[in-house]
Amino acid sequence: MKTTVLLSAARHPVSGREALARLEAQAIALATRLGGDIRGLHAGPESDALREALGVGLSKIDRIDAPNGSDPMEDLASHLRAAGPDLILAGRRGQGGLDSGLLPYRLAERLGLTLVADAIAIEAGSEAGTVRIDQALKKGDRRRVTVRLPVIVTVHPLAPPPAAFAYGAARRGMISTHPVNDPIRQEGQGSEWEERPYRNRPKLMRTASASSGDAAEKLFVDPDPKEAARLILDYLERNGIRQF
Template identity: 50%
Template sequence: MKIVVLLSAGRHRVSGQPAPVPVELQALRLAVELGGEVTVLHAGPELGALADALGHGVGRLIHRVIADGDDPLPSLMAALTDNPPDLILAGRSGQGGEDAGLLPYSLARALGRPILADAAGLSAGPEAGTLAVEQALPRGARRRVVLRLPAIVTVHPAAPAPLPFAFAAMRRGVIESAPGISAPQAVEVEERPYRPRPKLIAKAAAGASAAERLKAATQAAGGGGTLLVDPSPEEAARAILAHLAALGLRRDG
């Protein structure tokens, strides 16, 4: 199986220095543990700290050199079309730049491939040419999905942590640099004057009295749940178990 992991130019959340995006390194671990031929692909002006990805279990990194501000999509498409992989992995979004998270979806549309979001685990599918994906859902839930290859999968931060960094492995890695496709990125910005929007009255207060309708219009909706102030360990444990049972994540008895 040929697997390509996409890397973006990220920055550290605290220092702001160039650094690999953690969720993309998690995607790299899923690719390595899945097995097969794993390659890392990046389109940007320079690699910088992204070369550290070679120390996390992959031996080949392809760099398509483009100018700062160019759209990386055409260069990525050209690299993926020359040697089409079975699986393309990407992070949920970048970190430190214009992180809209739309690139994997634009790439899937351009390549005509299906895309599945928020993978927390990958394994071989029940049939040849398929992939079993453990998809992360809200509130800690999981769902198993079987996806037919070739496809694109984005990785959720709930995936296993990146593999340990090995400096010797990074020195052994191979970096292949080649010119990319110059495509200035068109940014459309629309400015509108600020206009305060009226608050919507809750439907439950539609048939209520005037005082209740006024309260529904002016009072913020509560988040629900139970507030415990300095509870005992036993009381806190009972509240947590009851909350998990209400969410359907635990069965009593």
């Protein structure tokens, strides 16, 4: 089985230094447990985070030499199409400046692959060419799905903790650099993102006011207590909260 772990340009939440996102370290641990040929994939300039990834279990990383701040989606898609991994692992959310957390979904759409979100365990399925994935759902629920490869899987924080960093392993690991395929993009296209100073926005709350049409019939000012009780009971019954 060929596995590729996507490595983002994450930053450490305290120091702001280039660092491996914990979710990606957990993804490496899941991939290691599954076995097979495991490679990391990163699009962007050289980063200390890649050494970190080598220190927690990866031995090979492919780096696409994309300019800083560019959208890595096309580069990753064309590399993955050529490499053809069975399993692509990514974190479920970004931890860097421009990371939106949407990349796995956009890749899945682009490559026409199935995406399984929030994995906490992955093991080989009983049938060849399938994997069994445990997903973490809300309120501690778990769901086990069996999917046919290839597939993109995002990793949930409840997945097993990552391996501890080993300096010797980080030193031994190989990072191979690949040029950007698309010559136009190589020149560094401007990002479609726009940077604006942060502004506090008012909280959105549904408010009822006498002037708005729909709310008007629900607003009663200083009603008779008995009338108020009847209105409340009507409302509860109408909405199926209280039933006779």
